Amino acid sequence: MSKRNKGGPFDMFEEVSLIYRNKTRANDRPKIDCAESAYKILRAHWDNDQISLVEEAKVMFLDTRFRLMSISTVSKGGLSGTVIDPRIVFAMALKRRCSAIILSHNHPSGNLKPSHADISLTRKFHEAGRLLEITLADHLIISEEGYYSMANEGHIP
Numbered sequence: 340m341s342k343r344n345k346g347g348p349f350d351m352f353e354e355v356s357l358i359y360r361n362k363t364r365a366n367d368r369p370k371i372d373c374a375e376s377a378y379k380i381l382r383a384h385w386d387n388d389q390i391s392l393v394e395e396a397k398v399m400f401l402d403t404r405f406r407l408m409s410i411s412t413v414s415k416g417g418l419s420g421t422v423i424d425p426r427i428v429f430a431m432a433l434k435r436r437c438s439a440i441i442l443s444h445n446h447p448s449g450n451l452k453p454s455h456a457d458i459s460l461t462r463k464f465h466e467a468g469r470l471l472e473i474t475l476a477d478h479l480i481i482s483e484e485g486y487y488s489m490a491n492e493g494h495i496p
Contacts, residue, residue, distance in 0.1 A: 368406040374488035396444040400437040439474040451487040
């Protein structure tokens with residue numbers, strides 16, 4: 340119990356505090372300045388044995404200068420889809436106190452063309468991020484051969 344509230348009207352409440360310790364200094368983290376730099380880092384984090392087998396989603400969490408803070412796998416699905424829950428992604432983003440995210444998922448088929456569901460998901464993440472002041476910097480569709488950038492193709496305002 341907080342000593343400041345002892346004897347006061349809030350005796351029954353505990354004090355909540357947030358502590359954040361980053362393992363690397365900001366200047367030591369890679370800067371994500373374009374879709375290609377994001378793709379190269381993401382591709383290095385993808386399991387080569389799985390990229391053409393199952394659909395998976397990863398998120399890059401970025402600081403205010405678009406330096407990489409962390410990458411997390413947020414969903415793993417089947418051959419043709421995976422569910423990416425914005426509530427989970429943004430809870431992680433808030434906890435990491437990031438300023439921007441890059442959403443990514445692979446298409447095991449190798450087809451980089453976004454589906455209607457991919458475009459809809461991008462819009463949903465953009466709107467949610469706007470409300471939380473966390474920028475959706477991009478949504479990449481990844482395959483063994485390359486990537487498709489929703490930002491470069493005009494799907495993110």
